[in-house]
Amino acid sequence: MFSLTPEPIDVDAVRAAVSSPRHGAILVFEGVGRDGPADQRVVHLAYEAYEELAVPVMRAIAAEAEERFGAMVAMVHRTGVVGIGEASLVIAVGTPHRGECYEASRYAIEQVKARLPVWKKEMRSDGSEWKANAPAGEPPGR
């Protein structure tokens, strides 16, 4: 399962996509809309996606996670308006054992942050701003 949706993500469906009798470990990662500090309260987030490229990039990340960690990966990203506390992204990972499950989950989210052609606009009480992801290993901006 690799898709973009303007609707709330069905987390159970993403998890089910990596369920297998071979998998002794499943991790479900949710990226969630987050509020800002008191002087920059976030009203909501708005996501735009380049769908014709985003879905192939999701598939490529999953293929890499399979090759590196033997993991099965599914992911769904929201588009449009996402409220604080709502999932903007769900990544499910299934593997035979727990160790590679954590590694594959971390790999998938870091690759999404770096490569997935999706853009986020923070709609705040004091204005709005397109927010790019910080490179891995660097502290995030506010």
Added chain:
Amino acid sequence: MHIDVRYYAMLKERRGMDTERVEVPGGTTARALYALLFPEPRVPVQAAVGHAVVSLDTELNDGDEVVFLPPVGGG
């Protein structure tokens, strides 16, 4: 030659449109097209042609659809 260009996020807002068709000389690269469309200061971009990321030094062909990708913010 004509090139169809598609914009997202801050590029779409700055250009004031989702898509447009532009006429450029043969041999124009993705980098040159970006510089033509967006005066300084420019955000760093990648370019996609045919829904695949290509080098900014790629020479464009008549009828190509080019998408400029500003720094991503998904997740």
